[in-house]
Amino acid sequence: MTRLRIAEIFGPTIQGEGALIGEPTIFVRSGGCDYRCNWCDSLQAVDPAFRRDWAAMSTGTVWDRVRELSGGRPLTVSLSGGNPAIQDFGPLIAQGRAEGYRFTCETQGSVAKPWFSDLDTLVLSPKPPSSGETVDWGKFTDCLDAAQEGPKVVMKIVIFDETDYNWARAVADRYPMLPLYLQPGNPVVDPDLPIDPQTLSDRLLWLVGKVTADGWFTPRVLPQLHVLLWGNKRGV
Numbered sequence: 001m002t003r004l005r006i007a008e009i010f011g012p013t014i015q016g017e018g019a020l021i022g023e024p025t026i027f028v029r030s031g032g033c034d035y036r037c038n039w040c041d042s043l044q045a046v047d048p049a050f051r052r053d054w055a056a057m058s059t060g061t062v063w064d065r066v067r068e069l070s071g072g073r074p075l076t077v078s079l080s081g082g083n084p085a086i087q088d089f090g091p092l093i094a095q096g097r098a099e100g101y102r103f104t105c106e107t108q109g110s111v112a113k114p115w116f117s118d119l120d121t122l123v124l125s126p127k128p129p130s131s132g133e134t135v136d137w138g139k140f141t142d143c144l145d146a147a148q149e150g151p152k153v154v155m156k157i158v159i160f161d162e163t164d165y166n167w168a169r170a171v172a173d174r175y176p177m178l179p180l181y182l183q184p185g186n187p188v189v190d191p192d193l194p195i196d197p198q199t200l201s202d203r204l205l206w207l208v209g210k211v212t213a214d215g216w217f218t219p220r221v222l223p224q225l226h227v228l229l230w231g232n233k234r235g236v
């Protein structure tokens, strides 16, 4: 049986970002990513230097842990990472949905999987120039196609600067059918360092100022609520 590489499973907490912000959620964070974003806030699930901390778990064992953390009450499970789309979460989703749980997946849109169509929500987060990565739009479109008529698909873009902002505007024009969420980038992601609430609020203010000054009224602008509450602490 294939095993899943899992960096951490935690919750219930609240979803801190995007379309499902505030929703009670269990997170299953997979290990391994095909990207290396300059500002990744989850390097412990990306950098192979942390490989020894990733557990090789069967679908059944992952599911037992989710059930235990949720006290058996069906809630929302977020598959994040790393890039969860480099692994096979189909059997986990099937198991959970049979018990009434809902599933969402966070991915950058670089790898499409058939199991996307079994999700309730697919969050595609294409990476802006500041990340140092370059989006393959063919692959991104493959992800949309894999979702088919299944989940609600939304887009979430992290904005660090003016260049990212202009890039996000062009991407929005390209995918007008996708509800769009913008979140300011967090420049300090080291779990051992405190966040600077003033910097985060200045960045959010700047982004709100941009969209309102431009009369760009389609995206929703949101902070990372969990970062405001807990800083860069892991497992929340």
Ligand SMILES: C[S@@+](CC[C@H](N)C(=O)[O-])C[C@H]1O[C@@H](n2cnc3c(N)ncnc32)[C@H](O)[C@@H]1O
Binding pocket: 033, 039, 040, 041, 042, 080, 081, 082, 083, 084, 106, 107, 108, 124, 125, 156, 158, 183, 184, 185, 186, 187, 189, 224
């Ligand atoms: C760690 S990623 C994991 C899922 C997937 N690899 C992705 O990037 O969509 C989860 C979310 O955190 C966002 N993110 C990562 N680092 C961030 C930072 N420094 N500031 C704000 N958002 C960040 C990503 O853009 C993504 O939307």
Ligand SMILES: Nc1nc2[nH]cc(C(=O)O)c2c(=O)[nH]1
Binding pocket: 013, 014, 015, 016, 017, 027, 042, 080, 081, 106, 226, 236
């Ligand atoms: N509370 C909370 N909300 C989140 N939204 C996206 C997260 C992620 O790292 O994927 C995340 C996370 O790690 N914690």
Ligand code: SF4
Binding pocket: 033, 034, 035, 036, 037, 039, 040, 041, 042, 043, 046, 081, 082, 083, 108
């Ligand atoms: S794609 Fe996501 S997990 Fe991978 S490096 Fe970028 S932000 Fe981190």
Ligand SMILES: [Mg+2]
Binding pocket: 041, 042
């Ligand atoms: Mg995160």
